[in-house]
Amino acid sequence: MRSAVLVRELRAELGEPMLSRVLEVLKQELHGTRRAAANPVLVQLRANNAAAVAATRAQLLRDALSSDEVRRYVNRTRPVVNRMAKEGTLLAVADGRALRFPRWQFDGRTEDGLVPGFRRVLALMDASAFRKATWFITPHPRLGERRPIDVLRKGELDRVLEEAKGVTSG
Incomplete structure (x- = not known):
């Protein structure tokens, strides 16, 4: 695998x-x-x-947020934010001993603070955090050379979910 x-x-x-x-x-x-x-x-x-x-x-x-900054988006404590990253419900990339959260996954206008559908896409993926993050910001031919995060922001969840299946190990 x-x-x-x-x-x-x-x-x-x-x-x-x-x-x-x-x-x-x-x-x-x-x-x-x-x-x-x-x-x-x-x-x-x-x-x-x-x-x-x-x-x-x-x-x-460079463009990522700290746990303290993220807690304001998701209305949780810093330890809960870190636990969410560990559980895979938030995307975080290790930076030494700290976790850094790509800014583009957040949307302050939503109830959970995330881009709509982001958690569903993230849950499908079986890869390293770095690989997941690069996947979200890399243009894909089957998405019209658009980045998955941009397609998701446009509300095209099904297209992104279909493309995300290719990032799983099974």
């Missing part, structure tokens, strides 16, 4: 053509025809991927 999740994440990060190249190189590696450490394609892919992940993580953390 972890392999399927990894392939989905790589497909989302690299795109299908580059993923195919990577898989071909890895296949050749398994058969002993090349050395991965010296392969310039893999070296470049690793460097590009590390840079992209670092940039995305920095953006997520």
Whole structure:
């Protein structure tokens, strides 16, 4: 199952053509025809991927809220907010020992303080918090090159739920 999740994440990060190249190189590696450490394609892919992940993580953390800020949106205490993150009913990314909550999941006009339907989408996903967060802010072809969080804000819950099924490990 972890392999399927990894392939989905790589497909989302690299795109299908580059993923195919990577898989071909890895296949050749398994058969002993090349050395991965010296392969310039893999070296470049690793460097590009590390840079992209670092940039995305920095953006997520820069625009995120602390537990204290979030408690005002959801009208709960800080310990309850942290428990909600641990249970997966709020999306939080670890920043050292602190939790940071992507701002875009909140909507101060709703009763629960979240974008309508957000919890339902989040509940479908079986991936790391970072992967979930990047999924919500990455444009998707089947959503008309729009970000899932933007589609959700437009009230198109069913479309987002359908697309979110691809982020599960089962």
